[in-house]
Amino acid sequence: MTRLEARDVTLGYGDHVVVHGVDVAIPDGGITAIVGPNGCGKSTLLRALARLLTPRTGAVLLDGEDLHRLPTREVARRIGLLPQAPIAPPGITVGELVARGRTPYQRVLRPWSPADEAAVFSALHSTGLTSIRDAVVDELSGGQRQRAWIAMALAQDTPLMLLDEPTTYLDIAHQYDVLDLLHRLRTRQQRTIVMVVHDLQQAARYATHVVAMSDGRIAAAGSPAEVLTERLVSSVFQLDVRVLTDPVTGTPVVIPAAPPGGHHDRPVDPPRSTTEERNTP
Numbered sequence: 247m248t249r250l251e252a253r254d255v256t257l258g259y260g261d262h263v264v265v266h267g268v269d270v271a272i273p274d275g276g277i278t279a280i281v282g283p284n285g286c287g288k289s290t291l292l293r294a295l296a297r298l299l300t301p302r303t304g305a306v307l308l309d310g311e312d313l314h315r316l317p318t319r320e321v322a323r324r325i326g327l328l329p330q331a332p333i334a335p336p337g338i339t340v341g342e343l344v345a346r347g348r349t350p351y352q353r354v355l356r357p358w359s360p361a362d363e364a365a366v367f368s369a370l371h372s373t374g375l376t377s378i379r380d381a382v383v384d385e386l387s388g389g390q391r392q393r394a395w396i397a398m399a400l401a402q403d404t405p406l407m408l409l410d411e412p413t414t415y416l417d418i419a420h421q422y423d424v425l426d427l428l429h430r431l432r433t434r435q436q437r438t439i440v441m442v443v444h445d446l447q448q449a450a451r452y453a454t455h456v457v458a459m460s461d462g463r464i465a466a467a468g469s470p471a472e473v474l475t476e477r478l479v480s481s482v483f484q485l486d487v488r489v490l491t492d493p494v495t496g497t498p499v500v501i502p503a504a505p506p507g508g509h510h511d512r513p514v515d516p517p518r519s520t521t522e523e524r525n526t527p
Contacts, residue, residue: 254304282459347401389420
């Protein structure tokens with residue numbers, strides 16, 4: 247079953263086509279990871295799923311309806327988005343940022359309600375930020391800031407959450423902290439999560455569904471074990487790899503086949519001095 251899907255979608259910017267006629271169905275209640283090399287169209291596809299980019303052909307469907315024909319407020323009540331590297335307004339506190347997630351529910355004659363406050367409290371509690379509600383976002387660590395943005399998306403109270411590289415710029419501990427949080431949101435709150443990720447190990451460990459992209463097209467889609475094979479990863483990323491099994495999770499682990507420094511057919515020449523460069527014909 248799927249609530250969000252793309253059918254024959256072509257996407258681009260100006261005269262440049264980035265995504266070519268793709269079909270993507272997001273399984274409900276799971277974590278879908280979109281993976282692929284830089285420039286393959288991952289973030290562009292996510293923008294289309296979030297209604298930030300209008301397809302040139304085809305359509306994105308939400309609950310069977312064309313996403314771009316639905317009222318903006320209605321879409322905001324069903325889809326939450328965490329863009330890549332969001333920037334908080336100067337001086338805003340964690341509580342104030344999270345409260346902005348309730349914007350789709352605000353109207354001129356509808357004051358801040360107990361339901362709004364409950365949603366903000368639940369989002370802060372779920373992300374472990376209750377004790378720093380009054381802290382300024384700009385003064386937090388990278389991991390705490392990312393949690394604050396996720397909490398804002400949670401307060402929006404949408405069944406679908408789209409995240410563009412949610413672990414970017416975080417150290418390894420904070421990366422897994424954020425991914426563990428997303429896993430809990432999926433299992434405990436039945437959220438459907440779509441995230442663009444670069445790390446194949448993280449995709450394999452946390453995703454229930456993987457979409458691999460290459461040159462603006464879908465190379466494969468399915469479970470991590472079905473998609474992250476040696477043949478497909480080598481083809482998509484142009485890198486000879488071996489796929490092992492994680493002894494803890496049983497999920498795929500992708501490693502380069504060559505030892506360090508072994509990806510070149512010949513050794514790299516040492517740098518020449520400026521004098522040598524000038525004297526070389």
